[in-house]
Amino acid sequence: MAGKSLPVVNPVDREYWEAAAKGELRLQKCRACGVLQFFPRAVCTGCLGSDLEWVPVSGKGKVHTFSLCRVPRNRAFMDEVPICVAEVELEEGVRMVTRIVGDNRDQVTLGAPVTVTFMETEDPDIKLPVFELA
Numbered sequence: 001m002a003g004k005s006l007p008v009v010n011p012v013d014r015e016y017w018e019a020a021a022k023g024e025l026r027l028q029k030c031r032a033c034g035v036l037q038f039f040p041r042a043v044c045t046g047c048l049g050s051d052l053e054w055v056p057v058s059g060k061g062k063v064h065t066f067s068l069c070r071v072p073r074n075r076a077f078m079d080e081v082p083i084c085v086a087e088v089e090l091e092e093g094v095r096m097v098t099r100i101v102g103d104n105r106d107q108v109t110l111g112a113p114v115t116v117t118f119m120e121t122e123d124p125d126i127k128l129p130v131f132e133l134a
Contacts, residue, residue: 004076006126013040015054020127025116026054027094038094059116060134061090066100066108082106088114088131102132 009017019026028044029036031053035046043050066086077083084100086108100108101119113134118127 004074004122006121006123009126012042016040017126019054019056020118020129021125023118023127024056025059025129026056027092028052029055036092036094038096057094058091059129061088061096061114061131063087063100063108063110063112063114064089064095065110068106068108084108086114086131096129099128099130100133101130104133108133 007013007017016026016028027036027038028040029052030044030046030049031051032049033044033047035044036055036057037045044052064087066084069083069085070081072078072081072083082105084105085097086100087095087097089095099119100114101117114131115134116129117132119130120127
């Protein structure tokens with residue numbers, strides 16, 4: 001059975017993962033049209049421009065939708081059930097697919113306020129941005 005996989009850092013998302021390792025949530029913002037976007041891309045989703053910068057965001061948002069998984073497909077996640085996979089809408093308007101963590105993760109509701117936190121992994125250079133109920 002496979003273990004937990006980790007992201008493969010590449011030049012497009014390197015700054016995202018470096019910020020996360022420091023406990024900071026940063027997203028790309030287009031200098032031409034101002035669009036804020038997630039997930040990291042080589043071009044802007046608004047104007048297809050390539051002049052992107054990394055900006056810190058609040059890390060606060062609300063649950064847009066979610067699903068609770070009580071039987072994971074990978075046994076490596078058995079100690080983490082129930083796993084709450086969610087789409088979180090940040091205060092800045094960007095939506096992220098992520099996880100809700102914490103002892104009360106099985107009590108999540110639509111619209112619930114959440115705050116980012118960073119989950120340690122086997123790789124000290126990779127911390128996963130996840131959210132807790134606020």
